[in-house]
Amino acid sequence: MTAPKAVLIGPPGSGKSTVGRLLADRLGTGFRDTDSDVEATAGKPVPDIFVEDGEERFRDLEADAVRLALAEHDGVLSLGGGAVLRPETRELLAGHTVIYLEVPLDDAVKRVGLAQARPLLVLNPRSRMRALMAERKPIYESLATLQVPTGGREAAEVAESIAESIAKGEDG
Numbered sequence: 001m002t003a004p005k006a007v008l009i010g011p012p013g014s015g016k017s018t019v020g021r022l023l024a025d026r027l028g029t030g031f032r033d034t035d036s037d038v039e040a041t042a043g044k045p046v047p048d049i050f051v052e053d054g055e056e057r058f059r060d061l062e063a064d065a066v067r068l069a070l071a072e073h074d075g076v077l078s079l080g081g082g083a084v085l086r087p088e089t090r091e092l093l094a095g096h097t098v099i100y101l102e103v104p105l106d107d108a109v110k111r112v113g114l115a116q117a118r119p120l121l122v123l124n125p126r127s128r129m130r131a132l133m134a135e136r137k138p139i140y141e142s143l144a145t146l147q148v149p150t151g152g153r154e155a156a157e158v159a160e161s162i163a164e165s166i167a168k169g170e171d172g
């Protein structure tokens with residue numbers, strides 16, 4: 001059966017997309033990101049889906065994207081930060097190599113400030129991020145087969161340490 005070599009989860013700004021791409025290169029495998037899959041299906045960027053169709057519609061598309069990618073993709077798969085909110089997605093992740101990228105609040109806020117628009121963090125990004133991280137931390141932890149700290153570390157360093165853990169069989 002086809003399964004991703006690693007599925008990356010974690011809050012916005014933890015580096016799932018950035019580290020995921022680097023890790024895939026390092027492992028010589030393909031990279032897939034469910035946010036990009038959803039954008040391709042909807043034909044518009046994530047923030048436009050939130051504004052025009054609502055978060056629930058986005059979560060439906062995202063749950064479909066995760067289900068398909070888990071079944072089809074054999075490389076590195078990065079999920080959207082909130083994909084784990086759906087119970088069906090949590091169930092599907094059982095048995096996979098699930099890597100939780102941990103990030104301190106300050107680093108996450110700095111990182112998302114540098115990147116593209118995130119619809120859930122438009123107003124009061126720091127307090128929204130704090131609440132979102134507190135709500136999701138137990139979920140990320142419960143799903144993880146490997147937890148990787150990213151605070152104060154370059155994305156390439158994080159990717160390298162994940163690759164080493166996978167090589168040593170420490171990933172689940």
Ligand SMILES: Nc1ncnc2c1ncn2[C@@H]1O[C@H](COP(=O)(O)OP(=O)(O)OP(=O)(O)O)[C@@H](O)[C@H]1O
Nearest residue numbers: 011012013014015016017018081111115153154155
């Ligand atoms: N370890 C790191 N150190 C410094 N900057 C980083 C690190 N990882 C990612 N970044 C930067 O932080 C920003 C957000 O990273 P990225 O988009 O990969 O996060 P994400 O976890 O995929 O977020 P989302 O849940 O919104 O998809 C990017 O500008 C990226 O270059």
Ligand SMILES: O=C(O)C1=C[C@@H](O)[C@@H](O)[C@H](O)C1
Nearest residue numbers: 012035046080081082118119
């Ligand atoms: O953490 C979240 O809920 C999100 C993270 C992004 O990856 C996107 O999936 C979207 O902006 C929502």
Ligand SMILES: [Mg+2]
Nearest residue numbers: 016017035080
């Ligand atoms: Mg991402």
